[in-house]
Amino acid sequence: MIDRPPAPEGPGGVYVHIPFCSRRCTYCDFATVAGRDETMEPYLAALHREIAGCQVGAPQTVDTIFFGGGTPSRLSGKQISDLIQSVRNRFDVQPGTEITLESNPEDLTPETLSRIRDAGVGRLTIGVQSLDSRVLQDVGRGHDGDLALEAVRQARGAGIGQIAVDLIAGLPGEDSGRWTGTLRRLAVLKPDHFSVYLLETDKNTPLTRSMQAGTTPRPQDDDLADAWEQTTDFLESAGYSQYEISNYARSVPGEPDRVSRHNMKYWQDLPYAGFGLGAHAYYRGERRGNRSDLDGYISDLATGTDPVASQDPWHPVRRLEEALFMGLRLRDGIDSGRIGSRYGLDLQEAYRTVWESAERQGLLVRTGSRIRLTRAGRLRSNTVFGALLGHLPVE
Ligand code: SF4
Known part of the structure; x- marks a missing residue:
């Protein structure tokens, strides 16, 4: 085998993490914070510092930028465009770069959608999760089914290049009939992309603890497998191609499938930088992850310290x-x-x-x-x- 990392075969990507949420969903184990909005400005200052000066070995040429969270749609248009500019100042951002931003339905007013589009975002992912309002309420989401549907409808009309929808199969209380209804009502709106994740019950979350305590029923493996089969059958019949285990891209004859170019970096062994709370990066054969405590992250960057918490060297x-x-x-x-x-x-x-x-x-x-x-x-x-x-x- 080779004794040094293979050279990158093309441009890399940049991941930027925005951890702020208005509330904490019961199934979530991401690096997020709720009720800490007073730290948004110092966090963004730290993030700009990290983008400018850390991860010096990351690939210089990039063609994807991904704002994940947390809830990046809680940023103002100026905050988004300032971060994109910081990435441009540091990296050689290629023409036609895919810029994705994750959002929650309750943020997506027509004004918000306009500022997201005007800031340069060309691909918006919307965390719908389900259209069943009771299911959404039980897991602590900040929107109901009608609001989610309206957000997708508004986003379709807002002139943002691509609209993607994120769903979770197997949430407590979801049954197969209602799940099909969720897929059908969304597919009518023709989003460009669906990500459908099966509920993970091995994470350290309030929902898992409630399942362990017997308060909430745990989905059976067979039920999750059925939901995956049902989802794949439905979306493929609706014109979506399952290009990855959890991801489906709308196929339009004569056009490339609308895959997530940023996530393709992860699946194709390509390098990326990762900035922000708990963000991960992969380049020069090494993986690294940032610390995931907000105050520590901010104070590290205030003193010029790299906020790295874990490094997995080349092997x-x-x-x-x-x-x-x-x-x-x-x-x-x-x-x-x-x-x-x-x-x-x-x-x-x-x-x-x-x-x-x-x-x-x-x-x-x-x-x-x-x-x-x-x-x-x-x-x-x-x-x-x-x-x-x-x-x-x-x-
Ligand atoms: S909105 Fe998303 S990131 Fe925030 S707590 Fe809920 S699932 Fe987690």
């Missing part, structure tokens, strides 16, 4: 395993020739028994140098990933 086997896991999440899977040459080994041979076993179980197909999961394999991806993990010795 060829670990990085190769990650490249395989992430790449196999894509519908088109991996090009074993490309990744093999990046990491300096014959992937077909090195993992031959893993591929053959997964093929026998109907989880994977190999066509030439391409290796991809079948639909059954995407549903049971952890079986394949578990077999890949540790297959090669890690000194």
